[in-house]
Amino acid sequence: MAEPALPAPRLAARGLSRTFSAEAGVHDVDLEIGPGEIHALVGLNGAGKTTLMRLVLGMLRPHSGDTRLDGRDIRAADAQTWTRVGHLVDHPLAYGELDARTNLALAARLHGVPRSRVNDAVERIVADLDLSRYVTIRARNLSQGNRQRLGLAAALLHHPTVIVLDEPTNALDPAGVILLREILLGRARAGAGILVSSHHLDEVARVADRITVVNHGRTIGALDPGGIDIERAFFRLVHADEANQAGGRPG
């Protein structure tokens, strides 16, 4: 009897490479995030996490390799495919002259939420991220942490099934970190595939199903989210890679 077909990964990258100079960039990276999975990228500053996220979202074109969303190559992705994607990479999608509510309403339109459902979507995400005190405040007057919450709200309000967040806990207060954690776990339970990057190994260990370590633009191993000393395991991988690379360089 034929086995039932597995659902396509929410996000799958194969052999992604994009080189900026001899060493900088991302080199031959494979990545897969299934439905209901939270996949974390960890690495030192400049390791290539943001570049990798830009590649899987089409912000950069790879020199080789491809990315698929629900089985569809992003180079041929239609509007319907992109309505299922939510992301926050680098800067929040927030215009300083507009208040938080208007920013969210515009983000909803850009993510394909029908006009009749924009208000509902905005009200729900405002409640989820506890932004109600700030909805009438212009984005430029928000604290950095609340602007980050606004950016996360803009990325999540349309209930995407592919979520890509670069350092999402940056500038968040502890309450914001907990709110985000609960939202991500809830979205994963509902079937979303989530890719996050972070420097905070403890936080990553709390939410991620898989942790991939990135160094010098390459994936160099995985960490066990349930491991006892995840920080030590991380540095062991990074130092081994550094030693490996130093050994490979001409003296």
Add this chain to the structure above:
Amino acid sequence: MNRAAFTAAIAVESRKTLASRVVITSTVLLVAGIAVLAGSLTWAASTGNEQVLAQMGPMADRTGWDRLMGVVAQVTAAAAVLGFGVTVSWMFGREFTDGTITGLFALPVSRPDIALAKLVIYLAWALVVATVLVLLLGLVGLAIDLGPVTGDVLAALARQHALTGLSAVIAIPAALAATLGRGLLPGIATTIGIVVTAQVVVVAGSGAWFPLAAPALWALEPARVTSTQLALVTVVPVIFVPAILATWRRLQLDR
């Protein structure tokens, strides 16, 4: 083009434009600035102020509405291109300087849709500016008692309306420069380049065959500019609008 996506892009860009201090300031400076400057120069000339008359050059020989509209056309030729160029540079360049460009990727609304919506809103705003300016000029002319509004005056006001609108068209290359240069300043530099080039080429004698100069020459002296020469202004959007859309389609965050 996905119609729903483009409608969303128009809604988003119009909301951003209405809330923008840059656009509001540009509107006030363009409308009030041009009307007040041209009105006060015309009034000063009508009182026999010799310094102003000396500055006016050929316009000093004109009288009444004819003089006002000539002065307005001269001022508009430079000031409107500059004002429109700065605004369109901001509309495109701010996405890069504010960092919001990353949020405009991976959306059902494509980047060419967003860029086209920006241009549509920009040109619609320019038409509003042109209309309000013409209405204000009519009031200024009546206020400084330039005489009755004849058919010739109405024709001159209509040419002024067209000149203001065409000035916005001429400034469109600034949007491409702001995109390629990832910010406001390359767009402003391009705008200044457009203004200076138009002035130099006219002085050099190419006249109305140069598309960037044709609208102003036509507003000043309609008989000396043919419809073919004026139609050449369409070369600017025909070249630059597809170039802007292609640049936004091919955009990468690689620097």
